[in-house]
Amino acid sequence: MQAKQQIIMAHYSLPPVIGGVESALKPLSEIFAKHDCLVTLLTGTGSIEGKNLKTSIVTDLNPDSPHVREIQRVLRFGSLPEFYEYRMQILQRRIEAEIGNINTVMIHNIMTMPFNLTATEAFWNYIQKYPDKKYYLWTHDMAWLIEEHKPYLYDRKPWSLLKTPLPNVTYITVSEFRKRQLAELLNIPRRRIKVIPNVIKYQDFLKFDEVTTPLIENLNLFSRYPIVLIPARIIPRKNIERSLQIIARLKRHYPGIIGIVTGTLEKEGTEWTPYSQKLLDLIASEDLRDSVVFLGDVFTNLQIPQSKNRSVVRDLYFISHLVLYPSLDEGFGLPILEAGIARIPLVLAQIPVFREVAKEGVLYLPFDESVEYNADRIVNFLTENQSHSDILFNRVLTHYNWDNLWDSNLKSLLND
Numbered sequence: 001m002q003a004k005q006q007i008i009m010a011h012y013s014l015p016p017v018i019g020g021v022e023s024a025l026k027p028l029s030e031i032f033a034k035h036d037c038l039v040t041l042l043t044g045t046g047s048i049e050g051k052n053l054k055t056s057i058v059t060d061l062n063p064d065s066p067h068v069r070e071i072q073r074v075l076r077f078g079s080l081p082e083f084y085e086y087r088m089q090i091l092q093r094r095i096e097a098e099i100g101n102i103n104t105v106m107i108h109n110i111m112t113m114p115f116n117l118t119a120t121e122a123f124w125n126y127i128q129k130y131p132d133k134k135y136y137l138w139t140h141d142m143a144w145l146i147e148e149h150k151p152y153l154y155d156r157k158p159w160s161l162l163k164t165p166l167p168n169v170t171y172i173t174v175s176e177f178r179k180r181q182l183a184e185l186l187n188i189p190r191r192r193i194k195v196i197p198n199v200i201k202y203q204d205f206l207k208f209d210e211v212t213t214p215l216i217e218n219l220n221l222f223s224r225y226p227i228v229l230i231p232a233r234i235i236p237r238k239n240i241e242r243s244l245q246i247i248a249r250l251k252r253h254y255p256g257i258i259g260i261v262t263g264t265l266e267k268e269g270t271e272w273t274p275y276s277q278k279l280l281d282l283i284a285s286e287d288l289r290d291s292v293v294f295l296g297d298v299f300t301n302l303q304i305p306q307s308k309n310r311s312v313v314r315d316l317y318f319i320s321h322l323v324l325y326p327s328l329d330e331g332f333g334l335p336i337l338e339a340g341i342a343r344i345p346l347v348l349a350q351i352p353v354f355r356e357v358a359k360e361g362v363l364y365l366p367f368d369e370s371v372e373y374n375a376d377r378i379v380n381f382l383t384e385n386q387s388h389s390d391i392l393f394n395r396v397l398t399h400y401n402w403d404n405l406w407d408s409n410l411k412s413l414l415n416d
Helices: 020-034 066-075 084-099 117-129 159-163 176-186 212-219 240-250 274-285 295-302 306-317 334-342 352-358 371-384 388-399 405-414
Strands: 006-010 038-043 053-057 104-108 134-139 170-173 193-195 227-230 258-261 292-294 322-325 346-349 363-365
Touching: 006 020, 020 038, 020 053, 020 334, 020 405, 038 084, 066 084, 066 117, 084 117, 117 159, 170 176, 176 193, 176 352, 212 295, 212 306, 227 240, 227 306, 240 258, 240 274, 240 322, 240 371, 292 295, 295 306, 306 334, 322 334, 322 371, 334 346, 334 352, 334 388, 346 352, 363 371
Parallel strands: 006 038, 006 104, 038 053, 104 134, 134 170, 170 193, 227 258, 227 322, 258 292, 322 346, 346 363
Antiparallel strands: none
């Protein structure tokens, strides 16, 4: 009997940690496992388990581990901590031990994002030490192209590794837009980069969690209109302030509006982070205290575990009237797939990658016009164009279907 192909899949974290890459890794790993690959997920925290699936925890891959947090704090100012090399070598040896004789290694985002630069350099060294393995560097985002990261990147190691190409690896992006960006950033031919889109496992997506009903009752959601879902973490590039400003204008048309931000406000010690404080100040100035909620706060008030976030958000897609996602920069935009599968009207920033993924069936907001005009567009969209959600629904099922990804992309990838 032929031995099953073994695969290492590496990322900082896995579910229940909340994030777009974490959400994408579960169906991706399950597709390989379904087709008789033995998948080991190498991660700093979280877990995905199942038939042909196992998780191996390496705590120093986790950006929130104490060692990594301290290193990252110093790196932010352009200096190398004196224990950087020591921790990096320890991590590299651990990576060597975990991968062992497995020849197929897939690394997600670590090689282009700065959340754990010891991990970036450790994997970089590993790839150079073992050049005969098959490496797939999955690129969802690129720090050197994201404004909020640029002030803390420096044109020397380890930061420069995030924009330096490696030989003998296969680069993968999740969209044609990211492919063009990556080719330009690394100065490599586009033919060296494959595009494999994120997918949605609609069989799992279409199932209410037992905690969703009390949450709906607590927020009295079925008496609110419209329910506007804002599926975003609390980080600047998600442009949540624009969503809040739009909701404030929509409130003039819809006094019962409620916006639900799925992320959790963050603190540094006992103080809010600057971006969280900015959002709270905006809610106060725009009189949105009764019109906007953060899901993390609701979970805390109702004593719902944060691990329930994904299942509750899934349920909210099916009762919301609109998804609002004016993000400034994305590599793909997973909420497009989620909104499409839920057949919910979707309003997006007018950025190239969103047009690539969603095409028709959504409302694009130009940001060179006023918030008032943005809001007027949404009013018209809600009243006249809800059937567009059916167009997106069909596109998601046709182009980003979990069942189709193996035959369309992954099978040939492993046979290269």
